[in-house]
Amino acid sequence: MADHYETLGVSKDASQEDIKKAYRKLARRLHPDVNPAPEAAEEFKSVTHAYDVLSDPEQRRRYDMGGDESPFGGAGFGGFGDIFETFFGASGGGRGGRPRSRRERGQDALVRVTLELGDVVFGTHRDIEVDTAVVCETCQGSCCQPGTSPATCDICGGTGHVQRQVRSLLGNMVTSQPCGACQGYGTVIPHPCATCGGQGRVRSRRTVSLDIPAGVETGLRLQLPGSGEVGPAGGPNGDLYVEVTVAPHRVFSRDGDDLLATLEVSMTDAILGTTTTIAGLDGEVEVEVRPGIQSGEVLTIKERGITGLRTSRRGDLRVGVQVVTPTKVDHRTRQLLEELARRTKAPAPRLAEFHQGLFSKLRDRFRG
Incomplete structure (x- = not known):
């Protein structure tokens, strides 16, 4: 042997x-x-x-x-x-x-974008910076130094095997097995591109324009076909996925396509009723508080919520009422309140159904 x-x-x-x-x-x-x-x-x-x-x-x-x-x-x-x-x-x-092709599909890319709650009412536009692979401008994906080209492998004769x-x-x-000299490509690169090292692509930062539709939620991924990284030797681009996060809002929360908010009402306005204007996510909203309203009641303003992801219909704005009782009153105000109590003959305090705080009560009513 x-x-x-x-x-x-x-x-x-x-x-x-x-x-x-x-x-x-x-x-x-x-x-x-x-x-x-x-x-x-x-x-x-x-x-x-x-x-x-x-x-x-x-x-x-x-x-x-x-x-x-x-x-x-x-x-x-x-x-x-x-x-x-x-x-x-x-x-x-x-x-x-x-023989194997040097041109291969590029990998998919994932980027994350954070939106304000107001951005999802009607949708928004974003220009996203993406750090990914792009075609080498020096060799235009050929992997060769300009003026040169791949040479047929003299070991396998260009068959790759x-x-x-x-x-x-x-x-x-x-x-038959892949040629060890050319790695199965059938050609060799005698003069690799100095810019990309013979890969046909380089890392670069580029801007991708994205129209984000209304109604997106945290965790949703938007797919942009062909916007991922370019493949080796200038191969087809992969896809770009954009994962959305919607930041919490200090006033409004979300329940599907509906917006939820809490309206603090003074004791006198709750008794007498009033009309007030609040700042919505897309402009001012007029809210009517009827006389005798109770804490925990919900006022619904139609079609002032979020536009649906797959429909043009908007959700509602639901406002939970919280009656605010004054903690300090002057002597004259106290006399008037005592007179009011005598006139209305209000019942004595009594036990009611258990609730885990006003917030839970409002949430239950919102979802009811």
């Missing part, structure tokens, strides 16, 4: 780069497309098999320990994978397989 190191003409402590150079040098001389001699073809198979073993760190380790030559062709049971590739055309496998003969239970079989 031939020694793989001797076959390639390298020492046993040769580096991976030395092994690769030795293989390329021999393959240029022995490849069937260059040298049609029958003995050259056999030698090329031996050289290729030696390179397959020594270029893989794990196979090389097993070979150095004396365990490479199994009856299934290659280290361990690797030969079965080659047999399957030959018969079933697995990726990177059978004869006639096409090399063939080798292995022994198996079925006898000697010819299998």
Whole structure:
């Protein structure tokens, strides 16, 4: 059995780069497309098999320990994978397989944007800064220095695959695997672009314009097809996802498409009734407080809430009333209140149904 190191003409402590150079040098001389001699073809198979073993760190380790030559062709049971590739055309496998394309789809990107509650009433527009991959302006995605182009791999002849003969239970079989010299692309880049390092893309910050529809909620993701990062070698862009967070508002909260708020009403206004104007998220709103209103009652102002995400209809503005009782009164006011109590003959205080505070009471009424 031939020694793989001797076959390639390298020492046993040769580096991976030395092994690769030795293989390329021999393959240029022995490849069937260059040298049609029958003995050259056999030698090329031996050289290729030696390179397959020594270029893989794990196979090389097993070979150095004396365990490479199994009856299934290659280290361990690797030969079965080659047999399957030959018969079933697995990726990177059978004869006639096409070389890999350097152009691949870019990855999707995710950015987060925080909105004010007022932004979601009718929707809003945002220009978002995205740090992502874009096409290299120097090489325009070709991966090559301007004025140069990819060269056909002289090891595989541009097929992206090399063939080798292995022994198996079925006898000697010819299998095909990705070319180690060009990584299966069929071409090599002799002069990589200095700007992108031969990747065809660079990192950059760009601005994406986004129309955010009305009715979005925290956690919602908006998809912008083709606005993600560009792929290797100028491949198609991935998608951009924008995750929305709606910041809490100090006055209004949200229940679906409805807006909720609490209106503090003085004791006299609750008794006599009044009309007041409040500042809504989209302008002023007139609210009528009827005489005798009680704490916890809800006033509904139609279609002053949030425009629905999938409909043009607006929700309502629901205002819970909280009657505010004065904590300090002067002597004259106290006399008037005592007179009022005598005239109205108000009932004595009594126990009522349990509620966990006014806020819970208002929430229950809002949702009722």
